[in-house]
Each structure stands twice: as C-alpha cells, then as structure tokens.
Amino acid sequence: MPKAYAFTQYGGPEVEAFIDLPRPVPGPGQLLVAVRAAGVNPVDWKKRTGYRPAGAAPAELPSVLGNEVAGVVEQVGEGVEGFDVGDAVFGNSITGGYAEYTLLPVEVSAHKPEVLSFVDAATLPIAAATAYDGVHQLELAPGATLLIVGVGGGVGVAAAQIARHAGLTVIGTAGAGKKDFVESLGVVHVEPGPGVADRVRAAAPDGVDAIYDLVGGTALEEVAEVLEDRSKLITAGDRETVARLGGSPVRRVRDRTVLDAVAQLVVQGVLRPFVTATFPLDQASQALREVEDGHARGKIVIEVAR
Structure with missing residues (x-):
C-alpha cells in the first residue's frame, strides 16, 4: 500500500508516524496525483x-502532513x-502532501511549466502564493517601504x-x-528582539508604510508601533x-490564477524558490524538524522517489 507520513493524534513530534493508506480515489473536481515533491511549511507542524x-x-x-505538492496526474475525477x-501539475493537497499519492482540487491546481522542476514547483502553492496574496493585498x-517580520522563512523570502x-x-x-542571506535578497536586515522598533526606525528614517507579519506574538507587537496606518498591517x-493591533489577516485568493502567476515569476527569474535542503520521504521527520525548530532558511522540500 502507498506510504504516507502522518500524525496519529494531536501533540508533539512523538505523534508522527509512517502509515500505509489505500490509494486515494478522486471525486468530482479532483485529481489523483503521484507526488514527486512536497513543500514543508510551519502550518504543517x-x-x-x-x-x-x-x-x-x-x-x-x-x-x-503537508499541504503543497507537485507531481503527475494519475487519474481525473468526474x-x-x-x-x-500524465500532466505535470502542482497545487494544494486535500489528503496531505507527505505521501506517495494525494488528491488535489482542480480549482487550486495548475499545470507545471516544463522548465520548472518538481521541487521548485512544490514550494509555490502555499509559501509563494501566500506571499503573492499578501503583497498584492497591501x-x-x-x-513605499515594507517591513516583513520573519523575512528569512519560505513566505518571507x-x-x-x-x-x-x-x-x-x-x-x-x-x-x-540569516543576515547575509537576507541582504542577498536586497533586503535591509534588522535583528529582532528588545529594541527592534528603534532599529527599524533607524533603518527607515522616512517611516514604514506597511508591515507583513510572518511570526506573530511578541515579535509583531514589538514592531507594530512603527506603523501609523494599521490598515496596512497584515499577518x-x-x-x-x-x-x-488593528490589522487583518492575509486574504488568500486560493485559485489557479495565483498559482500560474507565481510560476511565471519563477520562469522569468523574478522569484527564486531558494530551496535550501531536500529530504527523501523516509526522512520526512528530519525535514519537518528543520522547519519546526526554526533552523530553515528559505524552503525545505520532501522528494518522493519513483
């Protein structure tokens, strides 16, 4: 039976395990996809x-576990x-991405450009699409000057x-x-922690026009004071x-147009996925620990061998 990496109850890493599941059957409006790569994101843990x-x-x-994949269509639903x-696709998984097979809803799936690798395509449905939605929402x-709180992770990059x-x-x-890595993106690096608001003001003497938060909690509270217009505060x-604090969450569009748009940005050389490490499916735990422990720069991807 196909293999998948799952959590069996709510809790810490100890509740994760490999399980055998029947191959999913696509329902109306769904694609059965043989997974080639799955992106790893904080939302997973x-x-x-x-x-x-x-x-x-x-x-x-x-x-x-997992919500974004790239792979090959094995069966189409009604x-x-x-x-x-046989089509190469990428999109948001319904039945989990850390698996040999998964289901994708057709409305949040897109054809993978031929020049785009499966690994790079697997970074787009959540991280890149969330980034795209947030920047356009603002x-x-x-x-204008944008402050990104937590710029070193997949969405931030x-x-x-x-x-x-x-x-x-x-x-x-x-x-x-992550200073050198962040600066290589053309971003002015500011170290977080006590006094961060003053460091942001020093880096942006003309003020900050918007904040895109990817951390939340204290890290967001400490910098919110530098922004006068809280309608330009999103998380x-x-x-x-x-x-x-008077802001709002990112409004996710969640459709094929956004997936096509971010894929074209990669093809055009505007957006680099910055995959910094890949792991085989049988090392899914190690891949998720990289993200959960906060050590990852850019994106971590799980590759599924065929």
Missing part, C-alpha cells in the same frame, strides 16, 4: 498541535476539464522578492545567522494579535 486555520474542520486522524493523465505604490520586483523598499527582521498567521 502547527496543525499537528491542534491549530486550525479559520473555517477549517478538525483533522480526521490519522492525518497526513467533471474535470483541462487536465489529463497595494503599496513603488517606492518569496514576499521580499515579489515586493522588490514591485519597486518597494524592503526591511526584514531575521536572526543574526499570515496570528489572527488574534493582529486583530488586537
């Missing part, structure tokens, strides 16, 4: 602890148009590149160990803190 995005139903246990068996004019391409000045908070995760 957060869901294991019981976190649920707004409006999401509780996970059915065991729950396969009513699917525009996709055929509607900043060229020359993509958001910085998209923002720079839009003509924005980007300042980003990240640990000292990709901490809805409670951002609401208290």
Whole structure:
C-alpha cells in the first residue's frame, strides 16, 4: 500500500508516524496525483498541535502532513476539464502532501511549466502564493517601504522578492545567522528582539508604510508601533494579535490564477524558490524538524522517489 507520513493524534513530534493508506480515489473536481515533491511549511507542524486555520474542520486522524505538492496526474475525477493523465501539475493537497499519492482540487491546481522542476514547483502553492496574496493585498505604490517580520522563512523570502520586483523598499527582521542571506535578497536586515522598533526606525528614517507579519506574538507587537496606518498591517498567521493591533489577516485568493502567476515569476527569474535542503520521504521527520525548530532558511522540500 502507498506510504504516507502522518500524525496519529494531536501533540508533539512523538505523534508522527509512517502509515500505509489505500490509494486515494478522486471525486468530482479532483485529481489523483503521484507526488514527486512536497513543500514543508510551519502550518504543517502547527496543525499537528491542534491549530486550525479559520473555517477549517478538525483533522480526521490519522492525518497526513503537508499541504503543497507537485507531481503527475494519475487519474481525473468526474467533471474535470483541462487536465489529463500524465500532466505535470502542482497545487494544494486535500489528503496531505507527505505521501506517495494525494488528491488535489482542480480549482487550486495548475499545470507545471516544463522548465520548472518538481521541487521548485512544490514550494509555490502555499509559501509563494501566500506571499503573492499578501503583497498584492497591501497595494503599496513603488517606492513605499515594507517591513516583513520573519523575512528569512519560505513566505518571507518569496514576499521580499515579489515586493522588490514591485519597486518597494524592503526591511526584514531575521536572526543574526540569516543576515547575509537576507541582504542577498536586497533586503535591509534588522535583528529582532528588545529594541527592534528603534532599529527599524533607524533603518527607515522616512517611516514604514506597511508591515507583513510572518511570526506573530511578541515579535509583531514589538514592531507594530512603527506603523501609523494599521490598515496596512497584515499577518499570515496570528489572527488574534493582529486583530488586537488593528490589522487583518492575509486574504488568500486560493485559485489557479495565483498559482500560474507565481510560476511565471519563477520562469522569468523574478522569484527564486531558494530551496535550501531536500529530504527523501523516509526522512520526512528530519525535514519537518528543520522547519519546526526554526533552523530553515528559505524552503525545505520532501522528494518522493519513483
């Protein structure tokens, strides 16, 4: 039976395990995909602890980890148009991405450009698409200054590149160990921690026009004071803190147009996925620990051998 990496109950890494599952059967509007690569994101381990995005139903246990994949269509469900068996695709998984097979909803799936690798394509449905949605939501004019809180991770790296391409000045908070990497993106690096607001003001003497938060909690609270217009404060995760501060969550578009757009940015050389490490499926635990422990720079991807 096909192999998958899942959590069997809510908790820490100890509840993760490999399980055997029947090959999924695509329903109407779904694609059965043989997974070639799966992106690893913070939301993966957060869901294991019981976190649920707004409006999401509780996970059915065991729950396969991972939400973004690239692979090859094995079967199409009833009513699917525009996709055929053998097509290379990428998108948001319904049944989990750390697996040999998964289901994709056709409305959040896109054809993979031939020049784009499966590994790079697997970084786009969540990290790059979230970055794209957030930067466009802010509607900043060229020359404006954007502060990205937690710029060194997958979403932050993509958001910085998209923002720079839009003509924005980007300042980003990240640990000292990521300084050179962050600056290589054309981002002004600011170290987080006590006094961070003063360091941001020094880096942006003309002020900050927007904040894109990827960390939440204290890290967001410490910098929010530098922004006068709280309608330009958004977060990709901490809805409670951002609401208290007068901001809002990122509005996810979640459709094929965004997937096609970010893929074209990669093809054009505007957006580099910055995959810094890949792991085989049988090392899925190590891949997730890299992200959960905060050691990852850029993106971590799991590759599924065929």
